[in-house]
Amino acid sequence: MKAIPNMKQRFVLLFSVLFSTMLSAQSPAVFNVDVAHPGADISPSMWGIFFEDINMGADGGLYSELVKNRSFEFNKPLMGWKEVKKDPASGSILIENRQEKNAANPRFAHVTSHAPKGEYGLVNEGFRGMGLKKDLIYDFSVWTGTTTGNLVLHAELLNAAGEVIGAASLVPVVSNGWNKQTVSLQCRETEPKGSLRIWFAGNGSTDVDMISLFPTDTWKNRPGGLRGDLVQLLADMKPGFMRFPGGCIVEGHDLSVRYQWKKTIGPVEERTAIINRWNYEFAHRPTPDYYQSFGLGFFEYFQMCEDMGAEPLPILNCGMACQFNTSEVVPLDQLDPYVQDALDLIEFANGDATTAGGKLRAQLGHPAPFGMELLGVGNEQWGEQYVERFEVFQKAIKSKYPEIRLVSSAGPGSEGEQFRYLSKAMAGLGADIVDEHYYQKPEWFLQNAGRYDAYDRNGPKIFAGEYAAQSDRVVSMENKNNWRCALAEAAFMTGLERNADLVRLASYAPLMAHVDGWQWKPDMIWMDNLRSFGTPNYYVQKMYSTNRGDRILPVTYKNTPATGQDSLYASAAFDKTTNEAIVKIVNASGKQQPAEIMLAGAGKLNAAAKITLLQSNNLELENSLDQPMRLAPVEQTATVKAGKLSTVLAPYSFAVFRIKLK
Numbered sequence: 001m002k003a004i005p006n007m008k009q010r011f012v013l014l015f016s017v018l019f020s021t022m023l024s025a026q027s028p029a030v031f032n033v034d035v036a037h038p039g040a041d042i043s044p045s046m047w048g049i050f051f052e053d054i055n056m057g058a059d060g061g062l063y064s065e066l067v068k069n070r071s072f073e074f075n076k077p078l079m080g081w082k083e084v085k086k087d088p089a090s091g092s093i094l095i096e097n098r099q100e101k102n103a104a105n106p107r108f109a110h111v112t113s114h115a116p117k118g119e120y121g122l123v124n125e126g127f128r129g130m131g132l133k134k135d136l137i138y139d140f141s142v143w144t145g146t147t148t149g150n151l152v153l154h155a156e157l158l159n160a161a162g163e164v165i166g167a168a169s170l171v172p173v174v175s176n177g178w179n180k181q182t183v184s185l186q187c188r189e190t191e192p193k194g195s196l197r198i199w200f201a202g203n204g205s206t207d208v209d210m211i212s213l214f215p216t217d218t219w220k221n222r223p224g225g226l227r228g229d230l231v232q233l234l235a236d237m238k239p240g241f242m243r244f245p246g247g248c249i250v251e252g253h254d255l256s257v258r259y260q261w262k263k264t265i266g267p268v269e270e271r272t273a274i275i276n277r278w279n280y281e282f283a284h285r286p287t288p289d290y291y292q293s294f295g296l297g298f299f300e301y302f303q304m305c306e307d308m309g310a311e312p313l314p315i316l317n318c319g320m321a322c323q324f325n326t327s328e329v330v331p332l333d334q335l336d337p338y339v340q341d342a343l344d345l346i347e348f349a350n351g352d353a354t355t356a357g358g359k360l361r362a363q364l365g366h367p368a369p370f371g372m373e374l375l376g377v378g379n380e381q382w383g384e385q386y387v388e389r390f391e392v393f394q395k396a397i398k399s400k401y402p403e404i405r406l407v408s409s410a411g412p413g414s415e416g417e418q419f420r421y422l423s424k425a426m427a428g429l430g431a432d433i434v435d436e437h438y439y440q441k442p443e444w445f446l447q448n449a450g451r452y453d454a455y456d457r458n459g460p461k462i463f464a465g466e467y468a469a470q471s472d473r474v475v476s477m478e479n480k481n482n483w484r485c486a487l488a489e490a491a492f493m494t495g496l497e498r499n500a501d502l503v504r505l506a507s508y509a510p511l512m513a514h515v516d517g518w519q520w521k522p523d524m525i526w527m528d529n530l531r532s533f534g535t536p537n538y539y540v541q542k543m544y545s546t547n548r549g550d551r552i553l554p555v556t557y558k559n560t561p562a563t564g565q566d567s568l569y570a571s572a573a574f575d576k577t578t579n580e581a582i583v584k585i586v587n588a589s590g591k592q593q594p595a596e597i598m599l600a601g602a603g604k605l606n607a608a609a610k611i612t613l614l615q616s617n618n619l620e621l622e623n624s625l626d627q628p629m630r631l632a633p634v635e636q637t638a639t640v641k642a643g644k645l646s647t648v649l650a651p652y653s654f655a656v657f658r659i660k661l662k
């Protein structure tokens with residue numbers, strides 16, 4: 001016997017009949033994809049990542065060293081360290097400087113102990129604490145120099161309450177020279193805000209330097225390596241390229257603290273630590289303990305690119321310091337060392353073993369070339385000083401390495417006088433690729449999806465090198481990584497893909513931020529000492545980079561490209577490896593919209609299509625450390641019949657459809 005529906009059930013039934021009648025009455029948005037006439041190729045490195053040591057991105061982030069100020073090189077040499085002693089007479093510390101002997105790493109600590117029971121020690125607070133994991137082995141190391149007496153050094157992992165959760169000891173070698181000593185410790189508890197304590201027991205003295213603690217679960221288990229969870233998030237994106245090391249950090253506040261790649265390779269104890277420009281850049285976000293150890297240097301960078309299959313895109317200083325700061329420039333007749341740095345980097349990355357650079361790379365453990373093809377000259381430079389300097393680099397590099405494609409600056413903005421001047425000048429110089437930056441409101445991204453549709457095809461190619469929708473305004477502390485911003489970026493990116501003949505590279509910026517140590521918001525990935533998560537912006541980037549395709553497919557909506565008519569945006573690509581048409585559609589309105597994707601000239605199609613969907617009705621939605629997947633893509637399927645995929649575009653949604661050709 002059939003059950004008679006109650007009032008509530010009848011209401012639901014009536015409502016759903018009415019609703020589906022309304023929907024079917026609404027005429028579908030029709031997207032015509034011309035599979036028979038693929039357009040230009042899409043660069044294999046189209047969707048990449050931009051890395052800069054900002055927001056504790058490297059030290060305190062990707063570089064998994066847990067000890068802050070390990071070599072006492074901060075302006076305040078004991079910043080990050082605290083002496084612990086039960087009795088004033090139990091020991092002392094003296095910072096010494098051997099500048100004349102070791103200019104790269106001048107300072108070390110001379111520790112004297114009169115504490116037979118181990119009552120003189122030092123505690124390192126880490127980068128906003130140390131993330132320690134239960135059962136994990138940690139590698140402790142220290143360089144000890146001149147040592148007298150009978151000292152024992154105890155290393156202890158502490159939890160936030162100061163209790164010992166791991167310990168090991170070593171006896172410093174009695175010597176007159178420097179030796180690296182290591183010991184491993186196992187941690188008994190998981191602690192996000194731990195610290196390291198070292199005790200000196202016995203009577204005597206020793207010189208100590210490079211006091212270091214690393215987890216062993218680094219990326220690919222490399223000793224002294226990178227934080228595995230963070231590299232994994234990047235590798236999951238299958239990035240086409242990795243821009244490094246920035247950003248303004250390339251330029252430096254002044255030239256003395258510019259990024260110099262040669263000082264970032266070789267043994268870590270020989271890499272000169274310097275102050276990070278983001279230490280003091282923003283009065284509203286001072287970070288006095290932010291320095292660059294360069295433990296994540298150029299060799300590690302190239303290695304990471306190789307691990308992820310990403311093309312390296314280094315950016316070098318062009319003889320100009322940050323123009324928002326000092327605007328220092330190197331006189332044109334003294335630019336040679338800067339140009340030489342660029343030539344040497346190419347040789348280091350690509351040279352064979354007969355070249356000095358190739359030999360050095362082999363000595364560092366990588367005999368095979370890294371295959372670098374792209375190089376950026378200057379970051380956000382502008383004005384004629386830049387044009388003059390870029391020209392010098394261009395001549396020198398192109399005459400020796402014509403195959404290297406150079407990325408040049410379009411300045412910090414994407415419109416206005418400076419931008420127009422530089423765009424014209426770069427076109428005049430026959431520049432290969434120009435780097436455009438847009439930190440704009442979400443509305444700008446929605447309104448500019450057609451930005452490149454009518455761009456000059458005879459000028460330089462475009463690198464959308466830094467972009468992020470700002471929910472408030474640039475450098476505001478209120479900016480959010482919310483769905484509103486991510487959706488606007490997704491819409492804008494349809495325009496990048498549609499114009500992939502011109503736009504060859506694109507990357508969101510900045511990449512990473514530590515929840516307790518950031519200077520700049522929004523950022524694609526957030527972390528604390530143990531956890532990390534991708535923002536909605538991360539998932540948008542990932543949906544593009546893992547659904548790239550090789551050729552542009554023309555898509556029209558009402559006979560023109562979909563650049564926001566009816567709040568709809570679309571682009572498409574063909575993936576020759578999988579033989580699939582990949583269609584990306586953004587519905588930026590709060591209304592559900594029936595839609596049809598018509599695939600012309602595709603021949604027979606598989607009936608089952610895959611959909612990856614990122615959607616929320618709540619534009620303010622953000623992910624967090626506690627809810628890392630609040631907004632994340634979901635996989636769905638759709639049916640294709642007679643060359644047509646019928647679907648319903650959810651409100652505020654970004655969908656990627658993969659439709660297989662038979």
Ligand code: AHR
Pocket residue numbers: 052054246247248249379380412466509510520
């Ligand atoms: O991404 C943060 C900063 O924004 C970069 O360092 C700089 O290039 C831009 O101004």
